[in-house]
Amino acid sequence: MTKQDGHQAGGSGRRDLTLSGFVAASVTLACFAAGMYWVSLQQTRAQDWITHTHEVLATIATTRADLVDVQNGQRGFVITGRTEDLQPYEAARRAIGADVQRLRELTADNPAQQASTADLETALGPRLASAAAIVEARRRGGIEAARAIVESGEPAQQMLQLRDVLQRMAIEESRQLDLALDEHERELHTFWAGIAAMVAALVAVLAVLYRQQQRRQRAEEELLASERRFHDMTDSVSEYAIMMLDAQGRVQTWNTGAARIKGYAAAEVVGEHFSRFFTPEDREAGEPGRVLAAAARSGRFATEAWRVRKDGSRFWATVVVAPMKDAQGNVTGFSKIVRDLTQRRQAEEALRARELSTRLIAAQEEERRHIARELHDETGQALTLIRLLLTELEQQPHAGPDKAAEGMRLVDRAIAHIRGLSLRLRPPMLDDLGLADAIDSVLEQQARASGWRVTKVLPELEDRLPDEIETACFRICQEALTNAARYSGATEVAVILRVDAEGLALEVRDNGRGFELARYQTPEERRKHFGLVSMTERAALVGGELAITTAPGQGTRVRVRLPLRAMDLAGHAGADA
Missing domain, CATH: 3.30.565.10 (Histidine kinase-like ATPase, C-terminal domain)
Incomplete structure (x- = not known):
C-alpha cells in the first residue's frame, strides 16, 4: 500500500470515527430531550391527579355541608315554625342532587368510588324523605309531632350512614392519589436511572467505535496486502482463467491463465463486458445476465457450457461465478473462474461412443440369438412337419385332402412367422x-x-x-x-x-x-x-x-x-x- 493509500485509509477511518461519534452524541441528546419532554408530561399528569383529587374532596365536603344544611334548616323550622327558616333546607335539597351527580362524573374511572356513589344515592333518598316528613309533621301536627319523628332516632342513623359513605369516599380518593404519586416517583427514578445508563452506554459505544476503527484500519492494511498477494498468485496460474468483474459484468482483472485460455491480452478485455466470451446464441438468450443474477441470488453459480475464444473457436468450460459483497450485503462485483475441459469432454465422448458401440453390438448379438432361436423353434419345426407330411403323401398318394390342408396351414404359419421376423428387422413398408x-x-x-x-x-x-x-x-x-x-x-x-x-x-x-x-x-x-x-x-x-x-x-x-x-x-x- 502506498503512502497516499495509507493517508486516504487513515483519513477515511478518522472521518468514520468522527461521524460515528457525532451520530452517537446526537442520538443521546435526542433521547435526553425526549426524556425531558416525557418528564414534563409526567409532572403535568401528576398535577392533574392532585387537582382532580382536590376537586373530588371539595365536592365531598360540599355534599357533607349540604347535608348539614338540610339537617339544620329542618331543625330551625321545627323550633320556630317560620317558613323563612326553611330556605337553607330547601337550597341544600336542591344543591345535593347536583353534588351527587358531580361526584359520579369525577369518579367515573374508579369502580370503587362509583360503588360508593351508588351507596350515597341509596342512603340519601331515605334521609331526604325523613327530613321532608319532619317538615310536614311540624306543619300539620306542631312541634310535638315533629319531635316524635326526630326522637325516633331514624334521622340521626340515616345522617350517620351518609357521613360514613362520604368519609369512605374521601379516604379512597386520597389513597388513589397516594398510589398515583408513588407510581410517578418510581417512573421518575427509573427514568433518571435510564439516563445514567444511556450516558454510560454512550461512553462504552464511543470506546467500542474507537477500537473498531483501529481494527478496521489494520484490516484494511491487511486486505491491501492480501489483494497484492492474490493478484501475484492469480498471475502465476495458467491452468485457470481467473478474473474479477464489476457489478455490471465488466472485466476488472485478467490473469495469465485467462490470456492463455481465451486468447485475449489484458488490455483488450479490461473494461469490456464478459458477455463477449459467450456463444452468440447464449448472448441472444440473455444467458450472461442470468448467470450474474443466479450468482447474486444463490451465492454461487457453477455450470459447464460452451465458451468462445478470441479467434471464434469454441471450447467446453467449467465456469464458477461468485458474488463479492460489501459490509451491507450489497453486490459490488463478481469473481469468475474458468477451466478449459475440451480435451476431457472429447475423451468422455469417445468413451461414450465406445460404450454405445459395445452396447449396440451386444444388442445386435442378442437380437441374432433371438432370431436364431425363433427360426429353430418355430420355422424349423414347421418345415420339419411339412417335410414329414410330404413324405407321407409321397408314400401314400391317396391319403386324402386332410394331409394337404394341414400342410398348407403349416406353410402359412411359417410364412407369417418369417414375415414377422422380417418386419422386426426392417419393415418394407x-x-x-x-x-x-x-x-x-x-x-x-x-x-x-x-x-x-x-x-x-x-x-x-x-x-x-x-x-x-x-x-x-x-x-x-x-x-x-x-x-x-x-x-x-x-x-x-x-x-x-x-x-x-x-x-x-x-x-x-x-x-x-x-x-x-x-x-x-x-x-x-x-x-x-x-x-x-x-x-x-x-x-x-x-x-x-x-x-x-x-x-x-x-x-x-x-x-x-x-x-x-x-x-x-x-x-x-x-x-x-
Missing part, C-alpha cells in the same frame, strides 16, 4: 410407403396382439424425411410399443406424430401400470434394460432428445423430438400450406 404407414402397421399389429384401444394421429407426410430420421423415429416407436405390450398391462395406447417448426415430434403414451424411472437409470439397471437406453441413444445419435414421464400407477409417456434440416421443414411447410 418403411422404405416403400414411409414413416407414418410403417408406424401405423406396427401399431395395428401390436394392438391386435395385446387387445389395445388405439388413438393415433399419423398425418401423411408429403415428402420423405432423411432416412436416419425415419429409422430412428420408427425404432423408438417400435421399442416403446414393445415395452408397453410386455410390461405395462395397458388397455389404451396413443401414438401422435407431427412435423412443426422445431422438427419431427413423436409421442407414445399408455394407461398401464407405469414404473419408477429413477430405478432404471442406474448403471446396473441400464445394462439389464437396454431398451430404454437404446431409445435415448437413437435420439441422441441424430441430434434429438427423448423424455420419459412415468410413475407407478400413472401410465407412461415417451416423447421424442428429432431435428430436421431447413430444407426438410420448408418442404413440409409447403405441403401443409
Whole structure:
C-alpha cells in the first residue's frame, strides 16, 4: 500500500470515527430531550391527579355541608315554625342532587368510588324523605309531632350512614392519589436511572467505535496486502482463467491463465463486458445476465457450457461465478473462474461412443440369438412337419385332402412367422410407403396382439424425411410399443406424430401400470434394460432428445423430438400450406 493509500485509509477511518461519534452524541441528546419532554408530561399528569383529587374532596365536603344544611334548616323550622327558616333546607335539597351527580362524573374511572356513589344515592333518598316528613309533621301536627319523628332516632342513623359513605369516599380518593404519586416517583427514578445508563452506554459505544476503527484500519492494511498477494498468485496460474468483474459484468482483472485460455491480452478485455466470451446464441438468450443474477441470488453459480475464444473457436468450460459483497450485503462485483475441459469432454465422448458401440453390438448379438432361436423353434419345426407330411403323401398318394390342408396351414404359419421376423428387422413398408404407414402397421399389429384401444394421429407426410430420421423415429416407436405390450398391462395406447417448426415430434403414451424411472437409470439397471437406453441413444445419435414421464400407477409417456434440416421443414411447410 502506498503512502497516499495509507493517508486516504487513515483519513477515511478518522472521518468514520468522527461521524460515528457525532451520530452517537446526537442520538443521546435526542433521547435526553425526549426524556425531558416525557418528564414534563409526567409532572403535568401528576398535577392533574392532585387537582382532580382536590376537586373530588371539595365536592365531598360540599355534599357533607349540604347535608348539614338540610339537617339544620329542618331543625330551625321545627323550633320556630317560620317558613323563612326553611330556605337553607330547601337550597341544600336542591344543591345535593347536583353534588351527587358531580361526584359520579369525577369518579367515573374508579369502580370503587362509583360503588360508593351508588351507596350515597341509596342512603340519601331515605334521609331526604325523613327530613321532608319532619317538615310536614311540624306543619300539620306542631312541634310535638315533629319531635316524635326526630326522637325516633331514624334521622340521626340515616345522617350517620351518609357521613360514613362520604368519609369512605374521601379516604379512597386520597389513597388513589397516594398510589398515583408513588407510581410517578418510581417512573421518575427509573427514568433518571435510564439516563445514567444511556450516558454510560454512550461512553462504552464511543470506546467500542474507537477500537473498531483501529481494527478496521489494520484490516484494511491487511486486505491491501492480501489483494497484492492474490493478484501475484492469480498471475502465476495458467491452468485457470481467473478474473474479477464489476457489478455490471465488466472485466476488472485478467490473469495469465485467462490470456492463455481465451486468447485475449489484458488490455483488450479490461473494461469490456464478459458477455463477449459467450456463444452468440447464449448472448441472444440473455444467458450472461442470468448467470450474474443466479450468482447474486444463490451465492454461487457453477455450470459447464460452451465458451468462445478470441479467434471464434469454441471450447467446453467449467465456469464458477461468485458474488463479492460489501459490509451491507450489497453486490459490488463478481469473481469468475474458468477451466478449459475440451480435451476431457472429447475423451468422455469417445468413451461414450465406445460404450454405445459395445452396447449396440451386444444388442445386435442378442437380437441374432433371438432370431436364431425363433427360426429353430418355430420355422424349423414347421418345415420339419411339412417335410414329414410330404413324405407321407409321397408314400401314400391317396391319403386324402386332410394331409394337404394341414400342410398348407403349416406353410402359412411359417410364412407369417418369417414375415414377422422380417418386419422386426426392417419393415418394407418403411422404405416403400414411409414413416407414418410403417408406424401405423406396427401399431395395428401390436394392438391386435395385446387387445389395445388405439388413438393415433399419423398425418401423411408429403415428402420423405432423411432416412436416419425415419429409422430412428420408427425404432423408438417400435421399442416403446414393445415395452408397453410386455410390461405395462395397458388397455389404451396413443401414438401422435407431427412435423412443426422445431422438427419431427413423436409421442407414445399408455394407461398401464407405469414404473419408477429413477430405478432404471442406474448403471446396473441400464445394462439389464437396454431398451430404454437404446431409445435415448437413437435420439441422441441424430441430434434429438427423448423424455420419459412415468410413475407407478400413472401410465407412461415417451416423447421424442428429432431435428430436421431447413430444407426438410420448408418442404413440409409447403405441403401443409
